[in-house]
Amino acid sequence: MKEWMKYIIEDSNNEQKLTLKQQNILIAAVELISEKGYEKVSTAEIAKRAGVAEGTIFRQYKTKKDLLNAIVRPSYMRFIGDIIAKSFVEEVIAKDYINFDTFLNCIIEDRIEFAKQETPLIKVLIQEITAQEDVREDIKSLFLENVYPSFEKTINLFKQKGEIIDIPSSTIFRIIITNLFGYLVPRFVLYPELSWDDEYEKKIVIQCIKKALT
Numbered sequence: 001m002k003e004w005m006k007y008i009i010e011d012s013n014n015e016q017k018l019t020l021k022q023q024n025i026l027i028a029a030v031e032l033i034s035e036k037g038y039e040k041v042s043t044a045e046i047a048k049r050a051g052v053a054e055g056t057i058f059r060q061y062k063t064k065k066d067l068l069n070a071i072v073r074p075s076y077m078r079f080i081g082d083i084i085a086k087s088f089v090e091e092v093i094a095k096d097y098i099n100f101d102t103f104l105n106c107i108i109e110d111r112i113e114f115a116k117q118e119t120p121l122i123k124v125l126i127q128e129i130t131a132q133e134d135v136r137e138d139i140k141s142l143f144l145e146n147v148y149p150s151f152e153k154t155i156n157l158f159k160q161k162g163e164i165i166d167i168p169s170s171t172i173f174r175i176i177i178t179n180l181f182g183y184l185v186p187r188f189v190l191y192p193e194l195s196w197d198d199e200y201e202k203k204i205v206i207q208c209i210k211k212a213l214t
Helices: 003-015 020-036 043-050 054-060 064-093 100-117 119-131 133-146 148-160 169-190 198-213
Strands: none
Touching (some): 003 020, 003 064, 020 043, 020 054, 020 064, 020 119, 043 054, 064 148, 100 198, 169 198
16 A cells, blocks of 8 residues: 555545545555546446445445545645655755765655655645645645745755756746656556656756756
8 A cells, every 4th residue: 555545545544534445445545546536436446346236335425526536635745744744854965965966866766756646635635736835835834834934945945056056946936846747647657557667867958957047
């Protein structure tokens, strides 16, 4: 079971003790939504994968949206805040780096490895950010408050050393994110069936970023 799914189940159990059937429903819902998209998944499909009758779902949740809003969305938002944002800042962004190359390599390698392990989470997040304004605002606030300040502090050090050009940190952030997600989204969401060489692609992403910033 993926780390974030374990977190969701544990988090949901803290709110209300889940039965085994409820846990299976939760897992099935997230898996199917990540595979097919929210709109294309039916409660009948969720019930079939969970190994329960469709009526079991409706006893507690009238619609699949109720299921998503009641358990999945709150839990994965807490997961993103508690696990992803904080650990990403502490273990990657805020470390001491000998140069800008090392910083870039560490960030990109970390996000590629995370995407490999948590692809369903990324798919659900992309769908939710695209379709739900409240989720989009929550994600934006989370990163602006928890990630961006540490990023800006680290970037300013590289500016002072003359390793990158002196342009607004927000522009540098945009350039890095655009190039990174320009690889991660096709690689793990749009065309995962293609033959990808992550090590090669990582080098190309770094080259593109350095060309813009040095």
